[in-house]
Amino acid sequence: MKTRIELDDNIYNKKVKEESVSKIVGLTKEIVEEISKEKDEPKWVLDIRLKALDYFNKLPMPNWGPDLSMLNLDEISTYVKRGINTSDKWEDVPEEIKNVFDKLGIPEAEKKSLAGVGAQFDSEMVYHKVQDDLKKQGVIYCNFDTAIKEYPDLVKEYFTKAVPIMDHKFIALHYALFSGGSFVYIPKGVHLDNPLQSYFRLNSKGAGQFEHTLIIVEEDSYLEFIEGCSAPGYNTLNLHAGCVELFVKKNALLRFSTIENWSKNMLNLNTKKAYVDENGKIEWIMGSFGSKISMLYPMSILEDNAKCEMTQLSFAGKGQNLDTGLKVVCNGKNTSTVVNSKSISKDGGICTFRSNVLVNKKASNSKLSLSCESLMLDSISRSDTIPSCTILNDDTIFSHEAKIGKISDDTIFYLMSRGLSEEEAKSIIVRGFAEPISKVFPVEYAVEMNRLINMELEGTIG
Amino acid sequence: MLVIKNLYAKAKDGKEILKGLDLEIKKGEIHVIMGPNGSGKSTLSNVILNNPKYEITSGEIYFENELINNLKTNEIAKKGIFMSFQTPVEVEGVKISEFLKTAKNSISDERVNLFKFITNLEENMDKLSIKKDFINRELNVGFSGGEKKKNEILQLLTLNPKLAILDETDSGLDIDAIKVVSNGINLFKNENNSVIIITHNAKILENLKVDYVHVLVNGKIIKTGDSSLAKEIEENGYSKYLK
Numbered sequence: 001m002k003t004r005i006e007l008d009d010n011i012y013n014k015k016v017k018e019e020s021v022s023k024i025v026g027l028t029k030e031i032v033e034e035i036s037k038e039k040d041e042p043k044w045v046l047d048i049r050l051k052a053l054d055y056f057n058k059l060p061m062p063n064w065g066p067d068l069s070m071l072n073l074d075e076i077s078t079y080v081k082r083g084i085n086t087s088d089k090w091e092d093v094p095e096e097i098k099n100v101f102d103k104l105g106i107p108e109a110e111k112k113s114l115a116g117v118g119a120q121f122d123s124e125m126v127y128h129k130v131q132d133d134l135k136k137q138g139v140i141y142c143n144f145d146t147a148i149k150e151y152p153d154l155v156k157e158y159f160t161k162a163v164p165i166m167d168h169k170f171i172a173l174h175y176a177l178f179s180g181g182s183f184v185y186i187p188k189g190v191h192l193d194n195p196l197q198s199y200f201r202l203n204s205k206g207a208g209q210f211e212h213t214l215i216i217v218e219e220d221s222y223l224e225f226i227e228g229c230s231a232p233g234y235n236t237l238n239l240h241a242g243c244v245e246l247f248v249k250k251n252a253l254l255r256f257s258t259i260e261n262w263s264k265n266m267l268n269l270n271t272k273k274a275y276v277d278e279n280g281k282i283e284w285i286m287g288s289f290g291s292k293i294s295m296l297y298p299m300s301i302l303e304d305n306a307k308c309e310m311t312q313l314s315f316a317g318k319g320q321n322l323d324t325g326l327k328v329v330c331n332g333k334n335t336s337t338v339v340n341s342k343s344i345s346k347d348g349g350i351c352t353f354r355s356n357v358l359v360n361k362k363a364s365n366s367k368l369s370l371s372c373e374s375l376m377l378d379s380i381s382r383s384d385t386i387p388s389c390t391i392l393n394d395d396t397i398f399s400h401e402a403k404i405g406k407i408s409d410d411t412i413f414y415l416m417s418r419g420l421s422e423e424e425a426k427s428i429i430v431r432g433f434a435e436p437i438s439k440v441f442p443v444e445y446a447v448e449m450n451r452l453i454n455m456e457l458e459g460t461i462g
Numbered sequence: 463m464l465v466i467k468n469l470y471a472k473a474k475d476g477k478e479i480l481k482g483l484d485l486e487i488k489k490g491e492i493h494v495i496m497g498p499n500g501s502g503k504s505t506l507s508n509v510i511l512n513n514p515k516y517e518i519t520s521g522e523i524y525f526e527n528e529l530i531n532n533l534k535t536n537e538i539a540k541k542g543i544f545m546s547f548q549t550p551v552e553v554e555g556v557k558i559s560e561f562l563k564t565a566k567n568s569i570s571d572e573r574v575n576l577f578k579f580i581t582n583l584e585e586n587m588d589k590l591s592i593k594k595d596f597i598n599r600e601l602n603v604g605f606s607g608g609e610k611k612k613n614e615i616l617q618l619l620t621l622n623p624k625l626a627i628l629d630e631t632d633s634g635l636d637i638d639a640i641k642v643v644s645n646g647i648n649l650f651k652n653e654n655n656s657v658i659i660i661t662h663n664a665k666i667l668e669n670l671k672v673d674y675v676h677v678l679v680n681g682k683i684i685k686t687g688d689s690s691l692a693k694e695i696e697e698n699g700y701s702k703y704l705k
Contacts, residue, residue, distance in 0.1 A: 408551070409514065410551050411551045411553060413515075413535060414547060414551045416534070416535035416536040416539070417535050417536075418544075418568070418569075418617065419536050419621070420565060421536050421568070422534070422536070425536075428560075429553060431555065432553055432554050432555030432556035432600070433555055435554075435555030435556075436555060
């Protein structure tokens, strides 16, 4: 069994040679200026970076969640440049990078008629493609760095408007160093049948990743966006402080799916926020498997009749602390929020679900329903639910349900009496537990997720 | 096929339940084990399948001349022993079809041919008058007593073991469920396999050709006879066997 895990791991652990890569270590004003200069950015962007750097130095470390004291920013090279320009042809992507993508199945994904694939390799987009018909419909899907140059007015209008630069220490760090990421603009009345995909991947030892994703879905439009994140295993601590800003306009729908399988030394401190206008809908779909520590609480701000749906699954193993959840602010009347969260912890892994709900006075007749279920595979693992809720009107319907369970011996015996090994029995129980969540995931990721669950369970049962 | 010699077993909490039980089942036979509450009926089936909640303190269990005392439950299943549960557990999110496929693959030496598997499964469902969408339901979740029983029998026919142990200790089984079980046994039974029915309800035996009836009292088989013994117990109860 062990051998199989190692084989699987190898696929993810393919590291390309780190030659021809220049790193800038540490964080000073000069570094920020140099990043900006190398990117040939306009002054207004540099101004944001410098202001953010200032906030980063002033703001305190967050002290309410997982312990982040092991993080030493001086040791992390904050930016890695590969000297590769974004290409929209697969053939132009350098061979060794291509090999990594091949092993992760990215081109296969595209063959399955995905509308466009943007893959981020370290800090630069190396591969990007949008199908021609999308371009004809006025859809913009490009590297965020490119968007700054080619669509400055659009970027200026929305950039930093959902997530302000002083929000917290790590978002300030993000704005000082942001590089790469996706920019998506869906014009009014455009319904994308196929999802757009981006694949983020950290490859360089000790490299931080600060990609910025900005998505605008105009009135009456529909978009499904899938981001997958992965990093090969390295010993140095890695930091991911990305930012996602989403704008969902009137009657629009955005489904935003994330599968995170960062390596087990990654600190994943990601910030995501969606503004949902009248009658719009945001669907968050999150799968968190990797990282040493994750702190991830996507925020939705809902106007009249706006809807928010979140489907979430976390799986924490040995040494992992996955602190996830959501924030919801109901500003308009008749809003609806439905949350389904499931977590699995084993070998001392910790899963925490935090929710922070604010229903303002004018958000009358709002409905919120939150459900969290956790499954612990042994007695040394942990699972917590920390709800917080402020309701400022008197006609909101709010419900919060939390359930914590263990796998029963009777169930294992029953399944084993039908020929399943203890490992298979646990695996089928865990997959069954995750099933209501995994069936919502994009199909290739649901398959991937089942594979991950099996991989995580293999070799853990003595 | 199955030989149990001088078996002593206790529950993990320490109470001895089986106290020197002997039993021999040959190929092609149907055996019935009857006994009052607390005599050790359910313990026997659990011990044969090596449920970790029980422990064998002495004695041996042989299946096809091989000692199986220390095998894991799934290894015993792979040897060809199946146990139908009195109260099968509910497993959320696991479809019956997926579960049956996994189980069939687990007990087979070679990878199961999917086409054959489905054809066979559909035949079995037909025989048991099970509707097509049944196998898309989650394993036992929200099932009635009769549906759970049907599902156990469907598993029995699909996995097609050499020895089937049917734990039917619940006297509260309704008429339909009893029919499902006895009908299922007749569908399963042939000259090459064997059945143990554990019950204290003789109704279940009405349509079956039973070879032996054993009376289990206080962890030991104290009397063995033919099917007339079951009738006698139904009429007179166990009082004459209890001291």
